[in-house]
Amino acid sequence: MSRKKAAKGKAVTNSPSAGSPTGKGAGKAARSSPGIVQMNGVVHPSRPSISSSSEFYDIAFKVMLVGDSSVGKTCLLVRFKDGAFLAGSFISTVGIDFRNKVLNIDGVKVKLQIWDTAGQERFRSVTHAYYRDAHALLLLYDVTNKTSFDNIQAWLTEIHEYAQQDVVLMLLGNKADATHDRVVKREDGERLAKEFGVPFMETSARSGLNVELAFTAVAKELKHRSIKDPTEKFKLQEYVNKEMKGVGCCRS
Numbered sequence: 001m002s003r004k005k006a007a008k009g010k011a012v013t014n015s016p017s018a019g020s021p022t023g024k025g026a027g028k029a030a031r032s033s034p035g036i037v038q039m040n041g042v043v044h045p046s047r048p049s050i051s052s053s054s055e056f057y058d059i060a061f062k063v064m065l066v067g068d069s070s071v072g073k074t075c076l077l078v079r080f081k082d083g084a085f086l087a088g089s090f091i092s093t094v095g096i097d098f099r100n101k102v103l104n105i106d107g108v109k110v111k112l113q114i115w116d117t118a119g120q121e122r123f124r125s126v127t128h129a130y131y132r133d134a135h136a137l138l139l140l141y142d143v144t145n146k147t148s149f150d151n152i153q154a155w156l157t158e159i160h161e162y163a164q165q166d167v168v169l170m171l172l173g174n175k176a177d178a179t180h181d182r183v184v185k186r187e188d189g190e191r192l193a194k195e196f197g198v199p200f201m202e203t204s205a206r207s208g209l210n211v212e213l214a215f216t217a218v219a220k221e222l223k224h225r226s227i228k229d230p231t232e233k234f235k236l237q238e239y240v241n242k243e244m245k246g247v248g249c250c251r252s
């Protein structure tokens with residue numbers, strides 16, 4: 001297998017349209033971070049983008065983070081990429097950004113190009129344009145925000161409409177660290193995920209709980225599908241169940 005080079009997220013273009021936000025983040029400042037891409041910027045497996053980075057990879061996939069505004073998509077990505085929590089006031093994402101990370105999955109270098117979408121309603125049409133090229137979707141709700149949980153069904157409808165039929169999908173209940181503010185029980189998340197046949201776990205961008213696992217599980221599934229090794233058996237939910245940690249536990 002030949003090795004490719006991983007591209008860095010580059011600021012190319014982005015022009016968020018004006019309009020009144022309807023999400024929880026309405027009225028908040030908007031942030032546009034370095035990895036902003038063109039509408040047609042797509043990464044295909046085994047086809048690297050032009051790169052100045054020296055990190056090599058074997059296969060590449062596009063993963064999208066979706067869900068209501070303020071559920072913690074940007075924080076989850078920053079935690080995964082940089083191992084840090086974005087403390088301070090909430091700055092809502094404008095349009096769509098991406099960050100790259102190369103993971104070593106059983107000896108195979110898997111590059112994830114992770115696209116962080118804006119949850120605000122006014123950017124929804126921008127997000128729709130990207131679904132088609134996504135290999136995996138991480139759909140987030142916030143365990144301290146019932147509306148974000150109630151909106152999951154609508155997000156799933158949207159995903160079925162715009163994403164590929166065989167897209168790898170995982171439901172994440174984020175902010176699991178916020179025990180005092182929790183309004184959505186873990187069992188409710190589990191029930192919903194079961195109903196829709198989607199793997200599920202709770203995460204915390206603040207503590208790091210299950211963050212690495214969420215991305216690793218998706219990378220393993222994508223690598224498994226891509227390589228189609230008949231000797232290798234991989235079941236996403238089984239892997240997640242085995243590896244995931246509960247709230248209050250020790251490891252991220």
Ligand SMILES: Nc1nc2c(ncn2[C@@H]2O[C@H](COP(=O)(O)OP(=O)(O)OP(=O)(O)O)[C@@H](O)[C@H]2O)c(=O)[nH]1
Nearest residue numbers: 069070071072073074075090092093119175205206
């Ligand atoms: N307690 C706690 N707070 C979190 C966690 N993740 C994010 N937050 C907070 O939730 C707020 C929103 O986080 P973001 O990551 O910016 O939310 P987002 O989903 O990217 O929002 P949009 O960009 O508007 O779609 C911020 O104030 C974060 O500090 C978490 O795991 N635990």
Ligand SMILES: [Mg+2]
Nearest residue numbers: 073074092093
């Ligand atoms: Mg964001």
